[in-house]
Every structure is written in structure tokens, then in C-alpha cells.
Amino acid sequence: MHPYSLKSSKGAPILPRPVFVFFVALCGFYVCYLSFNQITLENRREGYNGEEQRADICRKPSVPYEELRYVHFPKPTSYSRGECSCTPVRFFVIVSMQRSGSGWFETLLNSHPNISSNGEIFNRVDRRENISSILQTLNKLYNLDWLTSAAKNECTAAFGLKWMLNQGILENHDDIVSYLNKKGVSVIFLFRRNTLRRVISVLANDYDKDAKQLNGTHKSHVHSKEEAEILAKFKPKLDTWTLIANIRNIEKVIKDCLDHFKSTRHMILYYEDIIGNSNALSQVQEFLRVPVRPLMSRQVKIHTRPLPDLVKNWEDVSSKLNGTEFAHFLDGSDYGK
16 A cells, blocks of 8 residues: 555544534533523512512412402502501502592591592692603502501501592593503592582582682581581572583593493492492492491581572473483482482
């Protein structure tokens, strides 16, 4: 054989250098990937230090799985919940219209030791200028950092507010519905069946804003029969030309609201139900998952007399509504003292 002839080498072939370098780089990338994931996981665990960890620690087996999204364990920045840190809190919002009994209803709820409803926080324009200011306000409220006379800070089990339809909720309904569903907020709709009575109450209240019949002071709600009788003496004169259109507009606004918020966890309540149905308030407490107990309010109803005694031009109003779909408002049978 020629001394310079080549033979194939025996044994395992040696990988070409580029392939070897590729495998080394791949292994290095894999090690870096595992290390990065481990660091991210640790950071996430450290970042919990709040709602998730508290929920895992505090969550009670008695809470049904489908209810977990509505159970919260807030950690306020302005105070410590102390031994009540594991008391679950459910968030709610009362959606209503002026002169629909919402103020009275809210005082009933606040007589419960475990419920805190914090009034019309969006009556201030700066809190509802845009959706950002609305959500910022809601976040502060639902973190239990909204301190009012109604707040039972430590062991509150149901926490919420009252929101009127003319305070930005309808104009921003898409974003608000998304927030309520994501946050697990339950909605209580409170309206009046007898829209005519609401119209009368609105006009009477508007009159007292200027007249200030109670010793020069305007009061939307009163706490004595004497005060109620003074305010009830005023009989508004209704504009019969616009009355039906006004009633239809109010009912349309209510219908649109219910349509916009139908995807939320909600209940629909009427002022007349609270007065005439002894179980209505128990159903509300069951809806909020708080112990059912008698609720009380110091507020006194103002307009309790029959409708003909409340309106200056009753005959004109009666003639206008008779024969229409609103004629049933005239008999007052849906309302009791």
C-alpha cells in the first residue's frame, strides 16, 4: 500500500465543530431559561404579599366555589383590620335614582353591624370626570380606605356605595360593568314602580331647596313626623303637557340601565317592595351573604297621604293619565304607609 494512502478511522465519529458549538449554546440557553423562570416565580411569590396570599390563608371551605370571586380580603393602607383580617368582605353597589327611597334604604342597611354603605361618593364631579377618576375612586373604596361615619372598619362583611344614574354610571357603563364583574361586585338596583310618586317627590324636594321650609334649612330626609308634615304641605303643580313624556323617559332610563348591567350579579328591588313585603330586606341580606336580622331607620316618610292630596292640579293629572298605560299609577294601591 502506498505510504500516503488514507484509511477510514475506526470507532465513533467526531462531531464537526459547528455542531458541537450549537449544542453547547443550546444547553446554555436552556440553563438560563430555567434560572429566569425560577427568579420570576420567586418575584411573583414575593409580590403576592396581599390579596392572593391572604385569600389562600383565609379562604374558608364553607364558601362555594362559584362564590369565591365575590369574596375578598382587603388590606387597607389607612388602618389594620387586625383580628378581622380573615373576615371575608363582599362588595356591592346600590344603583338608583333620586327620590326612589335609596337614602332610607341605605340607612336600613347601615343599621346592620356587618354592612357599610358609604353614600353617594360620585356626587362630586371630580370623582366622575372620566373613567380613570371613576376607577381610581372605586379602587380606594373597595380597598376599605374610604372612611365615613357608616364604615365599620375592621369586621365589615359587606362594603359598598350608592350610585345615582345621573352620576356618570350610564355614560361609562361598558367600562364600569367590566370593572364590577372583574372585581366581583354585586349590584342592587333600587327603583320605584310608581313613577308618578317619584315625579311628585322630585318637584317637592326641588321646591324646598329654595323655600327651606324647616327653619331656613333644606332637608331631603327627615327624622320626625312634625318635619314630615311641614314638608308634605307643599303641593306641586304638575305639567300635564310633558307628564307622559317625562314618565316614559324615566322608565326608558331604568330599562336601559338594567339592560347595560344584566351581566353582573344583581338583584332588582323596588321601593314599594320594602314597604309592603316583610321579606324584602331579608332577601337583600341573603344576597349580601350577611346574617339576617331586623333593620331599622330613623328616617320618616314624607309623602304618605293619598295621591289626590299631594298634587295641586290632581284633576288635570288624573284626566291626562286615565286611559293610558300609566293609569294604574293613579289608584296608589301599590303603596302603603
